[in-house]
Amino acid sequence: MPLRFTKMHGLGNDYVYVSLFDQQLPGAIAPLARAMSDRHFGIGSDGLILILPSERADAQMRMFNADGSEGEMCGNGVRCVAKYVYDHGIARKDQVTIETGRGVLTLDLEIESGKARRVRVDMGTPILQSSDIPTTLPGDPPVDVPVEVGDERLKLVLPQTAVSMGNPHAVAFVDDVVGFPLEQIGPLWETDSHYPRKVNVHVAQVLRPDEVRMRTWERGSGITLACGTGACAVCVAGVLTKRTDRKILAHLPGGDLELEWPSDDASVFMTGPATEVFSGEWPA
Structure with missing residues (x-):
């Protein structure tokens, strides 16, 4: 059939x-x-x-x-x-x-x-215990931990914040999300040894305290036009690094998502x- x-x-x-x-x-x-x-x-x-x-x-x-x-x-x-x-x-x-x-x-x-x-x-409360994300980066959660990612052709030191929304995410805030070489760095970052189950990776640019632009390399799929759990992770990372408000509008290549993390012990809401x-x- x-x-x-x-x-x-x-x-x-x-x-x-x-x-x-x-x-x-x-x-x-x-x-x-x-x-x-x-x-x-x-x-x-x-x-x-x-x-x-x-x-x-x-x-x-x-x-x-x-x-x-x-x-x-x-x-x-x-x-x-x-x-x-x-x-x-x-x-x-x-x-x-x-x-x-x-x-x-x-x-x-x-x-x-x-x-x-x-x-x-x-979306539930974010998982911030390193061993549960999982990652071997220091901190619960790791916040702006500088990590070298790349190979002999291209190496970058990225300040990474790791969060799980039921699946593992690594977020790096950059000055120019559009010009970031995600196509080259994404597959290397996904399989970085600090993430034993691989990781979804995101670069985000803060436009205002309540507005960000982001791009994603999704674990197992590559570059995608949007990632809902990733946008939630960016919202959480923005609060943890004191870069954004708790309620933000995220611009993804495929469109916009509304995110809110009302308090540290609350769920993340995505619309x-x-x-x-x-x-x-x-x-x-």
């Missing part, structure tokens, strides 16, 4: 979504994720996200990067899962719960003409759009 799928994105961070409420996968997940994600020979995406029944929430989400590796969490992805759950009648209510690798998250939906358009997510592009069938 063909596998039904839906292509969705949050600010251009695009995934193939497969609901397993009424169908089964034809085989192993990792090769399917790689095949579907291929932008030349497949559907084309940053990865594959499965939507499954849950005993703890309205639905469960599992996300797989374009290289087939499983990730713990995806902020843009979970917004799209919430939209799918509402739009496709799995849970027809304006507040839904999604089980993720980060635990059960609560999402508030803005409904327009019978469809979910924007979603506010309680942004979720968009369905098309649906189809993947041959068995």
Whole structure:
């Protein structure tokens, strides 16, 4: 039987979504994720996200990067899962719960003409213990720790702040985020030995205390147009380094996200759009 799928994105961070409420996968997940994600020979995406029944929430989400590796969490992805759950009648209510690798998250939906358009997510409290991020950098969390990243062709010393939002992130604040050589540094930084499970990496430029511009190299996928958990990590890093306010607007290549970390012991809240592009069938 063909596998039904839906292509969705949050600010251009695009995934193939497969609901397993009424169908089964034809085989192993990792090769399917790689095949579907291929932008030349497949559907084309940053990865594959499965939507499954849950005993703890309205639905469960599992996300797989374009290289087939499983990730713990995806902020843009979970917004799209919430939209799918509402739009496709799995849970027809304006507040839904999604089980993720980060635990059960609560999402508030803005409904327009019978469809979910924007979603506010309680992303949970940031994980700041180095061993839990995980990273071997000093500090709980490491804040502006200078680390040399690169190889014989290009070496940079980056002041890194490490945060986990259920998945590991490294943030460096720079003067020119557009001109930063992320294409060259990203893959070296992702696999830096200070991060035993690899790391999502972000460069951010403070425009004002309540506004930043950022770019992302996503673990297992490369450069992406947006990263929701990464934007949350940038918000937390901005507060920890005293560069930003607790409520910020983040400009990502794919669009804008609203972030808020009300206090040190509070959840991070993220608000942004979720968009369905098309649906189809993947041959068995």
